[in-house]
Amino acid sequence: MAKLEAFERPELGEKSYRHRLESGLDVVVIPRPGFKKTFATFATRYGSIDNHFRVPGSDLEMKVPDGIAHFLEHKMFEKQDGGDVFDDFARLGASSNAYTDYTSTTFLFSTTSEVSANLEVLLDFVQRPYFTEDNVEKEKGIIEQEIRMYLDMPGDRLHSNLMRALYHYHPARIDIAGTVESIRAITPDDLYRCHNTFYHPGNMLVLVIGDVDPQAVADQVVHNQQNKQFLRQGDIVRIYPPEPEVVKERRVEQPMPVAAPLFMMGYKDHAAGMTGPAWLRHEIVLGLMWSMLLGRSSALFTDLYQAGLINDRFSARYSGTDTFGFSNLGGETPDPKRLEAVLTERLAQEPLTEEALERLKKREMGDFLGLFQNPEDLAYAFNHFYFRGIDLYSYVDVVASVRLRDIEEARARHLVEDSRALSLIVPAQSAPGA
Amino acid sequence: MTSGGYTEDGFVGEFQNGIGWYCYPTPRFKTITLHAFWINELTPQDAAKGALLPHVLRRGTRRWPSLVAIERELEELYGASFRAEVGKVADKQLLSMHLEVINGRFLPGHPDTLRQALDFLSEVSSDPHLGPDGFDPGIVQQEKILLKRQIQALINDKGQYAMSRLVEILADGRRFGLRKLGTIADVENITGSELLDYYQSVKTTLPSLLFVVGDVDPSRIEDYVHKQWQGFRQPLTPIIPFVPRHDGQEVIERQAVRQGKVNMGFGTGISAADPQYPALMMYAGVLGGFPHSKLFVNVREKHSLAYYAFARLDAPLALMVIGAGIEFDDYSAVRRIIDQQLEAMQAGAISAEEMAFTLKAFCNDILSEEDSPSQIVGRQLEHVLVGNGMTGRRLMQALERVTISDIQAVAEKIRLDTVHFLTADGEGQGEAQDG
Structure with missing residues (x-):
């Protein structure tokens, strides 16, 4: 049995549990007694600003196209057999989604039935990349429409323009989804390299919120991970350019x-x-x-x-x-x-x-x-x-x-x-x- | 993996003499949610007044005569969130006040936050800050300006704008096509004394409802409503469902946009109270409710023509809308793919998997509603407004019984009324400094 650490705040009526796996992966459960829905996320500390880094265990420095973290998030839903992860969740009655921000990528499902089967799907698809020239090319059309939708949203432009005015060099100035031009340059190799680096269990967290048994959740994650091989990975070195104190444009x-x-x-x-x-x-x-x-x-x-x-x-x-x-x-x-x-x-x-x-x-x-x-x-x-x-x-x-x-x-x-x-x-x- | 069973929660309450209260007691939530409604007919005469009134009431009461005083009171109430706003369901305009407070059980000293919340609601809804001439003319003027700007700002959100244009065109002058905020000219013309008269009639004649969700004793809500809202109000009038008047007309509108929005409006002839409604839900779900649905799979996944593509129901109105955000030049291709999916529905070309996924997805949605106070209130409100219809387990069971031939029977009733396409205005497509 996985050993659980408990964190409690009785006056708030709150208690949560954590287990850390050998690979560095953390599992956290926040019980919600009486809730019908279970909500689970599998998140990596990898977002749109992580576009320049040293690959762990080597001296190789990588610079990757803008918007690749978000592109990778989209591509994870495609499976080797041509199927689609949305269908795996739909079969089990869950709805699934994902989002990318400046510093993290989060995959999630929400379900009122078959929690453990859904958790298995979540743990597996996020750790099983499958990218080909064809399926990467196809996604470019979809993401281009997503980017164009944002270009028509004044509130989104307002924020994006502010970030470009504030920052000279820091990648926070780049739109999370990248640009129509930058995503065209993305290749399957880039995607694999980013996945290998940032989707390592030591950089990730599984979180389950719902009316669930914390021990059973932790045990299931441990068991699921036993069947997978992960190379020990050194620290990821993220490289950010020095940023002046003054803004780029007033x-x-x-x-x-x-x-x-x-x-x-x-x-x-x-x-x-x-x-x-x-x-x-x-x-x-x-x-x-x-x-x-x-x-x-x-x-x-x-x-x-x-x-x-x-x-x-x-x-x-x-x-x-x-x-x-x-x-x-x-x-x-x-x-x-x-x-x-x-x-x-x-x-x-x-x-x-x-x-x-x-x-x-x-x-x-x-x-x-x-x-x-x-x-x-x-x-x-x-x-x-x-x-x-x-x-x-x-x-x-x-x-x-x-x-x-x-x-x-x-x-x-x-x-x-x-x-x-x-x-x-x-x-x-x-x-x-x- | 569920630990322990749960009891089926539900509303207790009643609607009599135009006055209703519904309480959903449950220990699941850390907050108590209160949502009060006045329900009016959406009319050209009253829409703007209905939109303005909540904003003016929110500006001050006898006890807390300024915005600052009200805001400080809410902050003292551990950051209670409060909205006074206007909504719309089909041809009804809903004036509402929404208040969510932390249950005192989780706060230092265990204050009775339900009592404080009910007092707050009474104060803002029944005891406004009035001067010798009624509402403060300065405040009315400020709120009129802000409301006019809000009406103008509808064009900022292209998705919402395109959808509201479609509904306007479909309605062809019928009341459900009116905007919930009224028009700029109508707002302009409202005088302080008209607004006060309107407020008095709202308070004393419109059907009034209070919904409460949280760990509360329903009798406290019942007592409150009996004391607060005495006498009689008008009864609720039935919603008039949408009946198509156009035969697939195409309306093209041009603006400086970077993405085209196609929205199609269909009459279904089946409202939420209809026995065929579960079959209509399955129809819309298989067609475009989820990521496994025909529209998403074909428009987005197979042809990469859109980021989003959906079909969704306006249940009280018996209206279905299909929408997608697309490249301008792909309009004909997208229309063709959508038509193919509609034909497939009619032909009953629906796999066992599509049926099973859709049923499970709806069951997941229906059960998940129970974890969100605002969805619990929304569902019950719609139930009261429609005057019938299934919810919860009964609805899930009915969905389970729907067959492909039931869906085909629904498909026979679906009539395309109008296609609205918002597209680029030719000159530079709004190309600006972004890069």
Whole structure:
């Protein structure tokens, strides 16, 4: 029997279990008593920014085409017998999917029956690549349509353009799916090389959330892996170019058929590069800072809203990984110039109070608890933290420990003019109704 | 691998004299979800007012007279999430308030968050911040501007825009084609006193419903509704299903887009309350509900012509829509492949595997709904609005009994009404600085 480590937070009504295999693969189970659905993910710490790396055990440096992590995610669903993994899950009554972001790729299924058979399918297909010239070529047409769909989404362009303005060299500036041109260069060899490197069990996590027996899940994963051969692999060395503190461009603008301008301002984070508890604290402090400055209960949000400069979908947040981080704030506005002027003037000066901090900590706490009844969100958060060496439950303790001084310091460090850029989508002349 | 059995959960409650409450008690969730609805006919006269009212009510109450005061109250309630908004089901406009709070059991000091949530709902729905002239004219003006911008912004989301254009064209003036937000001109014309009159009539005459999901005692919800909503409201009127008026007309619309969107609207003649409805579900599922379905397999997997291709039902309206995002030049090829799949459905060219996968996929969806408070509410609301129809285990059993000839019988009723194609406007296809 696989030996389980238990993690418990009785006051939250939460308990989870972990087993680490010899290969380095971790299995985590978060029981959800009474839930009808079981949600499982098999995730690798490999995303769109991992496009330059040293192959473990050799001196060979690889540079791979933009968008390859996402392309690889698509291609994993194809089987050697010509069949399709979606069908294997459909046969077992499950729905399956996958997604790729900057730093990870996640394969998942959701089922109300035959959990162990579905888990077997998940473990097998993610570890059994099959790429040919033909099947790689065929996928290019599908992904090209996916990319074109994003090109028509103003919110997506707004974000993508901001990333290219913030970063000179860091691959966060590249769209996760790559471009229509970059994906054309992808070959079966590239895909195999990336799979061998990044889909090694030591770089991966199996997570199961549902009304399941943790011991049975762990035992099944151990048994499944016994039948597979994995070469011992050294550490993966990911190579990122040095990134200057100043932004690449202060302002980028793109016309699209939209009704009113879309506005997104970003701050590049100089403090990025942390892992573990220090990084968690950094992320929570900046999150609370934005809630205090521009949350819906803030004076600044209210003033902007009442002046008609923003609507209720305006938001501000920080996102970070261990190699890059940024804040972005934005929404629709009739007057980007004035909005930018008010924001840059007031963000540095808004009073930060103890009263607001304590109130917003309560909200943080409620949001965190709410996660546990949504398996999809819980899995996303768990994987996100796990790959950065963070214990999810420590979140509540870190929130409780944040002091007003931390927020003041974070503001002084983070809101720096040289690291600020603005992305705008403006109504194209041909837009109807504009 | 399920540990221990579960009891079948369900709603308790009633709908009488135009007033309804439904409570779904379950220990599964860490939150308590409350969703209150006022249900109106979607009409040109009232649509804009119905869209504006929730935004104005949300701006202040007697006790919390400003947006900031309301937001602070919600933050004190451990980040309760609150939305006041407008929705649409067929020819009905739904004014709603949605509140989700953490169950006090998991919070320090174990506060009674259900009581706080019910008080909050009462306050925002029945005790708005009013001045000598009714609603604050400044607030009404601000919210009118924001609503007009929201109406204009519909063109930003091409998928949603193309779909709403299709529905408008299908409706051909019938009420289900009206937009839930109303029109810019109608918003413009609303005066503060009209809005106040409208609010009074909403509060006292429209059918009112409250749904609650979580670890709560249903009698508390029953008591609350009896106290809060006294008297009578209008009864719910039946939804008028969609009957096609066009014979496969093609409408082509041009914009600066990078991908074409083809959307096709079909009359099914079968609404959710119809005994043939389970067969219609199987029809739409086999055709385009899932990754194993004919449209996905043929349009995407075999011919690489699209990233997405689906068929989906608007059950209350007896409408089916097929949609795909495609290359502009592939329009004819995609239409041909879609037509072939429709013919295959009619001919009963459906494998045992397609039937089995589709049945299992629906069962998975139906059971999974039980784990999501918002889906639980959505399903029950639709059930109440349609006035009948199967849900849960009964629906699963009915789906299991559907045969290929039942599906063919459905196929005979499916009528193409309109094809809408959103395509590039010839000049540069919106080519911009991206690269």
